[in-house]
Amino acid sequence: MPKIRQNEAEYRQKDFLAAIRAGQAKADVMTTSGLSEASSIPYATIYKRLRDPDKLTAEEIRKLTGAIEIDPVALLKFLGYSSKDIKRALTSEGAA
Numbered sequence: 368m369p370k371i372r373q374n375e376a377e378y379r380q381k382d383f384l385a386a387i388r389a390g391q392a393k394a395d396v397m398t399t400s401g402l403s404e405a406s407s408i409p410y411a412t413i414y415k416r417l418r419d420p421d422k423l424t425a426e427e428i429r430k431l432t433g434a435i436e437i438d439p440v441a442l443l444k445f446l447g448y449s450s451k452d453i454k455r456a457l458t459s460e461g462a463a
Contacts, residue, residue, distance in 0.1 A: 380420050383445035387417070390435035406434035420445070 391397050396405050399417065403410040408430055416423050423431075431437060443453050
């Protein structure tokens with residue numbers, strides 16, 4: 368079933384949260400408290416941010432990516448970059 372453009376923000380959030388869960392699995396940090404410890408983000412804050420990822424600050428995203436591996440494409444899409452922009456950046460990166 369195709370994704371509806373109207374729900375694009377919701378899909379971005381779900382895909383980003385899935386990327387976080389995948390990173391947690393790779394790092395063997397499957398609990399919220401474990402993610403809190405690994406990222407040095409207070410438990411209450413990380414709990415709230417996983418419920419509403421749009422509230423994540425740049426610092427919190429840096430801490431998360433330092434603690435677990437998050438797919439860069441999922442992160443860029445969450446930040447609002449289109450697939451087309453990401454592909455263009457990747458191909459220009461390879462040409463340089």
